[in-house]
Amino acid sequence: MHELSVAMSIADLALDEARKAEAKQIKELEVEIGEWAGVDSEGLLFSLDAVLKSNPVLRHTKVTLRKHSPLMHCGSCHSDFRPKAPYIRQCERCGAENVELLHGRELSLKSLTIDD
Numbered sequence: 001m002h003e004l005s006v007a008m009s010i011a012d013l014a015l016d017e018a019r020k021a022e023a024k025q026i027k028e029l030e031v032e033i034g035e036w037a038g039v040d041s042e043g044l045l046f047s048l049d050a051v052l053k054s055n056p057v058l059r060h061t062k063v064t065l066r067k068h069s070p071l072m073h074c075g076s077c078h079s080d081f082r083p084k085a086p087y088i089r090q091c092e093r094c095g096a097e098n099v100e101l102l103h104g105r106e107l108s109l110k111s112l113t114i115d116d
């Protein structure tokens with residue numbers, strides 16, 4: 001039930017924002033999710049739907065998932081590449097270990113649209 005707890009924390013964040021803005025409803029939520037975030041996007045959508053429906057501020061909120069494929073950047077040869085597995089720690093082009101994951105592990109509330 002990992003997706004459910006993620007959905008609940010996203011809803012909490014959205015409610016905080018709504019409170020700050022004194023909004024009565026939130027029109028849209030945009031959630032970023034990486035392929036390697038460890039969360040199933042279908043499951044998350046399903047859980048979000050259930051969580052949002054139970055709250056008057058979020059009842060009519062439309063959810064958009066922005067999915068991110070894994071992308072790595074090499075600090076040595078400055079190339080970007082798609083790593084084949086999460087445990088890859090080497091540049092595919094030059095073999096350097098000076099690599100970082102740019103995308104793939106996102107899991108956050110990117111933006112929300114308030115209806116006031």
Ligand SMILES: [Zn+2]
Pocket residue numbers: 074075076077078079091092093094095096
């Ligand atoms: Zn490289």
